Amino acid sequence: MRDFLKNVVATVAGLILFSVIGVGGLAILLITASLQAPRGPEVEEDSILVLDLDLNIQDSRALATPGEALQQALEGASQQSLALLDVVEALEQASNDDRITGLYLKGAPGDMPTDYANLRDVREALAKFRETGKPIIAHDRDWSEREYYLASIATELSIAPLGTAIFNGLSAETAFLAGTFEQLGVGVQVVRMGAYKSAGEALVRREYSDENREQLQAYLGDVWADILEVVSQQRSLTPENLQTIADNQGILLAEEAVSQGVVDRLAESEEIRDRLRELSNISDADESFESVSLATYIQALDPSQTQRGQMGSDRQIALVYAEGPIVDGEGELRQIGGDSLARELRDLRVNDDVQAVVLRVNSPGGSAIASDVIKQELELLREAKPIIVSMGNIAASGGYWIAMAANEIVAQPNTLTGSIGVFGLFFNIEDLSETIGLNWDVVQTSQLANAQTISRPKTPQELAILERFINQIYQEFITEVSTWRDLPLDQVQSVAQGRIWSGVAAENAGLVDRLGGLQTAIDVAAETAELGDDWTLREYPPIKPFPERFLEDLFGSQSQVVLPEPLENFRQEMADQLNELSTYNDPQGLYMRLPIQVQMD
Numbered sequence: 001m002r003d004f005l006k007n008v009v010a011t012v013a014g015l016i017l018f019s020v021i022g023v024g025g026l027a028i029l030l031i032t033a034s035l036q037a038p039r040g041p042e043v044e045e046d047s048i049l050v051l052d053l054d055l056n057i058q059d060s061r062a063l064a065t066p067g068e069a070l071q072q073a074l075e076g077a078s079q080q081s082l083a084l085l086d087v088v089e090a091l092e093q094a095s096n097d098d099r100i101t102g103l104y105l106k107g108a109p110g111d112m113p114t115d116y117a118n119l120r121d122v123r124e125a126l127a128k129f130r131e132t133g134k135p136i137i138a139h140d141r142d143w144s145e146r147e148y149y150l151a152s153i154a155t156e157l158s159i160a161p162l163g164t165a166i167f168n169g170l171s172a173e174t175a176f177l178a179g180t181f182e183q184l185g186v187g188v189q190v191v192r193m194g195a196y197k198s199a200g201e202a203l204v205r206r207e208y209s210d211e212n213r214e215q216l217q218a219y220l221g222d223v224w225a226d227i228l229e230v231v232s233q234q235r236s237l238t239p240e241n242l243q244t245i246a247d248n249q250g251i252l253l254a255e256e257a258v259s260q261g262v263v264d265r266l267a268e269s270e271e272i273r274d275r276l277r278e279l280s281n282i283s284d285a286d287e288s289f290e291s292v293s294l295a296t297y298i299q300a301l302d303p304s305q306t307q308r309g310q311m312g313s314d315r316q317i318a319l320v321y322a323e324g325p326i327v328d329g330e331g332e333l334r335q336i337g338g339d340s341l342a343r344e345l346r347d348l349r350v351n352d353d354v355q356a357v358v359l360r361v362n363s364p365g366g367s368a369i370a371s372d373v374i375k376q377e378l379e380l381l382r383e384a385k386p387i388i389v390s391m392g393n394i395a396a397s398g399g400y401w402i403a404m405a406a407n408e409i410v411a412q413p414n415t416l417t418g419s420i421g422v423f424g425l426f427f428n429i430e431d432l433s434e435t436i437g438l439n440w441d442v443v444q445t446s447q448l449a450n451a452q453t454i455s456r457p458k459t460p461q462e463l464a465i466l467e468r469f470i471n472q473i474y475q476e477f478i479t480e481v482s483t484w485r486d487l488p489l490d491q492v493q494s495v496a497q498g499r500i501w502s503g504v505a506a507e508n509a510g511l512v513d514r515l516g517g518l519q520t521a522i523d524v525a526a527e528t529a530e531l532g533d534d535w536t537l538r539e540y541p542p543i544k545p546f547p548e549r550f551l552e553d554l555f556g557s558q559s560q561v562v563l564p565e566p567l568e569n570f571r572q573e574m575a576d577q578l579n580e581l582s583t584y585n586d587p588q589g590l591y592m593r594l595p596i597q598v599q600m601d
Helices: 002-035 066-075 084-095 116-131 145-151 178-184 210-232 239-248 254-259 269-279 294-299 338-350 368-384 430-436 460-484 489-495 503-509 518-528 546-554 565-582
Strands: 047-052 056-058 081-083 100-106 136-140 156-159 164-166 187-193 251-253 291-293 316-323 354-363 365-367 387-396 408-411 416-418 422-428 500-502 536-540 590-593
Touching: 047 084, 047 294, 056 084, 056 116, 081 084, 081 294, 084 100, 084 116, 084 294, 084 518, 100 269, 116 136, 116 145, 116 210, 116 387, 136 145, 136 269, 145 164, 145 210, 156 254, 156 269, 164 254, 178 187, 187 460, 210 239, 210 500, 210 503, 251 254, 291 294, 316 338, 316 518, 338 354, 338 368, 338 536, 354 518, 365 368, 368 387, 387 518, 408 503, 408 518, 416 503, 422 460, 460 489, 500 503
Parallel strands: 047 100, 047 291, 056 081, 100 136, 136 156, 316 354, 316 536, 354 387, 387 408, 387 416
Antiparallel strands: 164 251, 187 422, 365 590, 416 500, 422 590
C-alpha cells in the first residue's frame, strides 16, 4: 500500500510539474512573441493574391477569445476570419501593387459564411481591382449562390466538369415551437407593440402571421433583386434570365451553367493551376505558381498606402464596432454591453484627437434599457463632433435605436434594418409543474407582489400593466425617430409597427440617408468633419495582440471551476443552447430586437 501511495504521489507531482513547465514555456514563448517587433511577410514578384471562398469576413477583429483561437489551432480548423476593413484595404492596395499579377478566388467545400452586406463591400472592392486590368480567376467544383454572388465579378469564371451551380433564390425558414412548449408544459406570453413585431411568434404560433410573412417576403424580394442586378452586371445575362433559371432549374449541371452563360467554361483544377502559373510567369509545369493568401497579404500591407488617411496625422476618425445583441451591463465577446459601449463613446467625446466617429452597427437589438444608455451617450457625442453610422448586415430594432441619433446613416441595399417596435416575453411552467408534481405556494403583501413569478401565467391585470409600459416605450421610440430623422410622426407610424426593411427600402422611407458600405461612411465622416486628407483612422477599443490577451486569460484573477470531463461536456452543450437566451437580460424584461436571426438560404 505504501509503494502504491508513493507511486500515486510521484505521478501527481510529475503531472503538476509537467503542467507548470508546459504552461510556463508557452507563456514565455507568447511573451517573447509579443515583445518582438512585428515583421510583415515578404510578397514575391509576380504573385497571385488568393482569396479562399470559405473565408468568414466579419466586421471587427475581435472575432474569437484566446481560448477559442487556441482550440481552433489545436483542432486544425481551416476556416479563417478576417476583418472587413482589412479585406477591402488589401484588395485596394493589391490593385496597385506591381508584385500582384492577378487574383484567384479559390473554391472550397461548403458555403461561404460571410453575409450578403459584407459580401457587397468585398465585391465592390473586387470591381475596383478588375478595373485596373488585372485578371480575377474564379474556380470551384460547385458554385453556391453566396459564392457566386461574389465570384460573378471575375474576368474568368469556371466550374469543374462534374460540378453544379446552384441558383434557386432565397428562403427564410423558422422553426415554430408552440407545440413543443405545449407538450413540455411551458407557457409563453408575449406583449408587443407593432403589428409587424413578430417577436415571440415562433414560441406561440405554429406558422407565420400574415404580417410577418408579408415583411419577410418584401425583405427577401429586395435582397434577391439586388443579387439579380449585381450578378448580371458582369455576366452576359439579364436579371430576367437569372430569374428564369431560379424558377425553372435551380441547380445547373456544369455544361448547362456554361451554355446558359452562368459561368465561362469548364475546367479541371490542373488547368486552373496552369493558368495561374502563366500569370506568375512560371514555365515549368512541375513548379507551383507564386501565391500569397489574403490573410498573409494583409500582414504585409504598407500603412502609408491604405485608405486610413495619413497615418502620421494627429486628427483621428474613430471607428467603433457595435456587433452582436445589445445586453445590459458590460457584455461579452460578440455582445454589445450598454455600459461598456457608452463608456467607450464617452471617452471618444472628450478625446481631443478624435474629430469624428464612425459607429459600425451589426446588431439585431436587445435590451431596451441598454439601448437607451448607448443612445444617450451618442446624443452627447453628436453635440461635440460628427458621428456617422455604418449599418452592416443587420441594424434593427435596438440596433436602429442606437443608430438614429447619428448625423448620417449609411446602409447597404441588402442591410436588414427597421423593426421599430417593442415587446415583452414571459415564460411560465404551471403545466410542467403539475406534470412533475411540483407545487408552489406564496405569501404576499399586495395583489401584484409576485407578478414576476414563473409558477403561473400573468393575470389580465398584470398583462395590462406591462402593455401600458411597452406602449409608452414604443411611443417614445417613434417620437425619437420622428425627431432625429426629421420625419412627420404619421410617416414614422406607417414605417414602424415593428416592420423590417431592406436598406434600399429604408432609404426610400427616410430611415437611412444613403446607400454604401463601411468605406462610404468613413468618407462621409471625413467630409462632415471637414478634415480634407489630413486624418487617420483608428479603431476603438484597440484590439490587444493575441499573446497579451492569452496571458491575461491565463493569469487573470477570475478563477474557473474545472468539472470532470463528462460533466464539462454536458455543461458546454447546455451553455451553447442557453447562450442566446442569456442575452435577454433587460432589468425590466423589455426588448427592442429581432426575435430570430433571418438566415437566407
